[in-house]
Amino acid sequence: MISYAAPSRRRWLGVRTAGLLAGLCLVAASSLAGEAPLRVVGRDPEGHGLWCQLGHKTVLLVSGTPEQMGAAHGRLLGAKARKLVERVVYMVGGADSLHSGQWFLDRMAEIERRTLPHIPPRFLAECDALAQAAGISQRDGRYGNLFPERFHCSGVAVRGKASLGGRVLHARVLDYMRDINLQGYAAVVVFMPEGRHKWMSLGYAGFVGTVTAMNEKGLAVGEMGGRGEGDWDGMPMTFLLRDVMERAATVDEALAILRQTPRTCEYYYVLSDKSKAMVGVWADPRQLVVLRPGQQHPLLPHVPDDTVLISGPDRAEHLSRRLVEHYGRIDVAAMIEILKRPVAMRSNLHNAIFAPETLDMWFADAGKTSPACDEPYAHCNLGELIRFYGEAAGSAGRQTAASARQ
Numbered sequence: 575m576i577s578y579a580a581p582s583r584r585r586w587l588g589v590r591t592a593g594l595l596a597g598l599c600l601v602a603a604s605s606l607a608g609e610a611p612l613r614v615v616g617r618d619p620e621g622h623g624l625w626c627q628l629g630h631k632t633v634l635l636v637s638g639t640p641e642q643m644g645a646a647h648g649r650l651l652g653a654k655a656r657k658l659v660e661r662v663v664y665m666v667g668g669a670d671s672l673h674s675g676q677w678f679l680d681r682m683a684e685i686e687r688r689t690l691p692h693i694p695p696r697f698l699a700e701c702d703a704l705a706q707a708a709g710i711s712q713r714d715g716r717y718g719n720l721f722p723e724r725f726h727c728s729g730v731a732v733r734g735k736a737s738l739g740g741r742v743l744h745a746r747v748l749d750y751m752r753d754i755n756l757q758g759y760a761a762v763v764v765f766m767p768e769g770r771h772k773w774m775s776l777g778y779a780g781f782v783g784t785v786t787a788m789n790e791k792g793l794a795v796g797e798m799g800g801r802g803e804g805d806w807d808g809m810p811m812t813f814l815l816r817d818v819m820e821r822a823a824t825v826d827e828a829l830a831i832l833r834q835t836p837r838t839c840e841y842y843y844v845l846s847d848k849s850k851a852m853v854g855v856w857a858d859p860r861q862l863v864v865l866r867p868g869q870q871h872p873l874l875p876h877v878p879d880d881t882v883l884i885s886g887p888d889r890a891e892h893l894s895r896r897l898v899e900h901y902g903r904i905d906v907a908a909m910i911e912i913l914k915r916p917v918a919m920r921s922n923l924h925n926a927i928f929a930p931e932t933l934d935m936w937f938a939d940a941g942k943t944s945p946a947c948d949e950p951y952a953h954c955n956l957g958e959l960i961r962f963y964g965e966a967a968g969s970a971g972r973q974t975a976a977s978a979r980q
Contacts, residue, residue, distance in 0.1 A: 612959075614966060618646035624966055625650040628762070631939075631952050632779070635963045637766035644700035644782065648707025651761065655708045655780025658759040659718040666721075666754060682717045688806040689720065692836050696767075697813050700782050708780065719783055722799070723810050723838060730893055731844050731852035731867065734880040738905045744846040744928040745909050746776075746786045746796030747947070749919040756923060757940040764959050770820040774956050776926045776937050783812025784819065790956060791823035792848030792930040798884070800840035805859045808836035815843075825851040833862055842884050848930045854882040885917070893917050906936055910951065918947040925951075933957045 612633065616625035623636040623646030634651055636643040648655060663682075690698075698716070705715025733742045750756075759779045766772045773789035775781075788794040795815055809817070814835055822828040825845045832843075832855065843855040854865040865871065868879040875894040877883045878901055885893050896912045897904070904912070909927050918925070922945030927936040933956040938946045 612954075612962060616650050618649055620646065620649075621967065622646040623650050624963060626962075628952060628954060631937075632761040633764070633954070633959070634761050634779075635764040635766070635959060637768075637963065637967075639768055640696040640700035641703045643765060643767065644703030644705075645707040647700075647763075647780070647782070648704040648710075651779040652708035654759045654761070655704065655718075656710055658756070658778055658780050659710055659714050661754060661756070661759075662721045663714050663717050666751070679717070682720060685720050685723050685806050685810075686716060689723070689808065689810050689838065692807070692809040693813055694809075694817060697782060697816065704780060704782060710780070715780070718780055719812065720810055722783075722785065722812050723806060730885065730897065731846050731854070731882040732878070732880055732897065732904055733846075733850045733852060733867065736878060736880040736897070736901055736904060738903045738908075740850075742846050742848070742850050742852065742930055743904065743906065743909055744788075744794045744796070744844065744852070744930060745913060746844070746926045746928070747913050747918050748786060748796075748923045748925070749921045750923045752921045752923045752940045752945060755942070757946075760924065760939045762935075762937070762954060764956070764963070765816075765820075766960065766963070767820060771823070772956075772960055773819040774935070774954075774959065775816075775819075776924055776935070781812075782816070783810065784815050785812060786924065786926050787815060787819050788928045788930060788933065788935060788956060789819045789823075790933070790960065792933060793819070793822055793824060793828060794846050794928040794930050795819070795828065796844055796926070798842045800842060800856075800858075802838070802840035802858050805839045808838040808859055810838060811841050823847075824849065825853055829853065829855070829862075829864065832857060837862075844882060844884065846928070846930050850931075852882050854884045856884070886919075889917050889919070910936075910947075914947045915945065918945055920945055922946045927951075 610629040612626050612628050614624055615627050622638040622642040626633040636646045701715055701719050702712050705712050734740045761779050763777050764774045771789045771791055773787055775784035776786040777784055786796050818828045818831050822831055825847045828845050837857055837859050840858040846852040852867050856863045865882055867882050870877055875891050878897050900908045906927055913925055923940050925938045925946045936951045936953050938949045938951045940946045941949050
């Protein structure tokens, strides 16, 4: 149904940022918004994308080759993509230059130079096609997508005894720059690349990587950033997670990709899949550490059985206590309450709650002056979105054929 609805303790728990990842179970939630139909508001004239609205949420569906998906993205959401790139490259970049004393564009040029040998060509082709179709320079289009490497942004997963009915629920809280209105360009983007897994990202117009995602195989992921700025000789994190979405079907396959790929900086991940596998990961360019469900660590607060927990210092303590309080009966409604402040921060930009077994996602974006955790949640299902796209494309094709016969 589619409806609107081994480092230091400080390093383990997060630095400078805050996202929140979680894996748990699902049920209807009282704070979800009422149902509304998904409606098409724009079609790519080349036949490779749909721009839809789900209530007041933007949903973009694109398919085909990297070039075709990027061009469709740019043609349909070009205005939003231009504004987002201007905001992060020039407004935030200018402020960063003043604060750091280093010219932001020079730092971004260094990031591009050092990550370029490790970026799959298909991602660059899509990014460049998007920029061209949206009227953005190739440089700015790439810098807008490499932006998270310059600014880094917590995780928990529960299943079995921890959740209601034993199902997996994987929640992700992103605390990141709410005050610059990135939420104004938010979009659920469904990517359907030729020859690879279909997947959806809770992301932003013009953004082809991901930090919050689930694929058609029932694999979900979210991340938070740590230290390591300057460790850029690897695949950018947002592209690495996209590669995981497109090539991995299980947590083990995702871990293999993370291990085999040259990595940048320090990041933390929570991964879950429909088989109820879940892990927390700490990784930098030199090592990768995996935490299994219920595994304790001296640098973390108590981790209940059937959970994985990684979060910022104070927030981790609150999160652990809330998990214990709701233990054994965690559903979507409970998870929404668990993720509220002070687990989420004032900068809370978006939240997502994934159900990998059923491909459902509940999500909320920040308001103009309010964190995402205080906003109503919408709901969509990846399988339904993929079917909707196929039916809409088939309907359009039949209408075109009928017109041609007339």
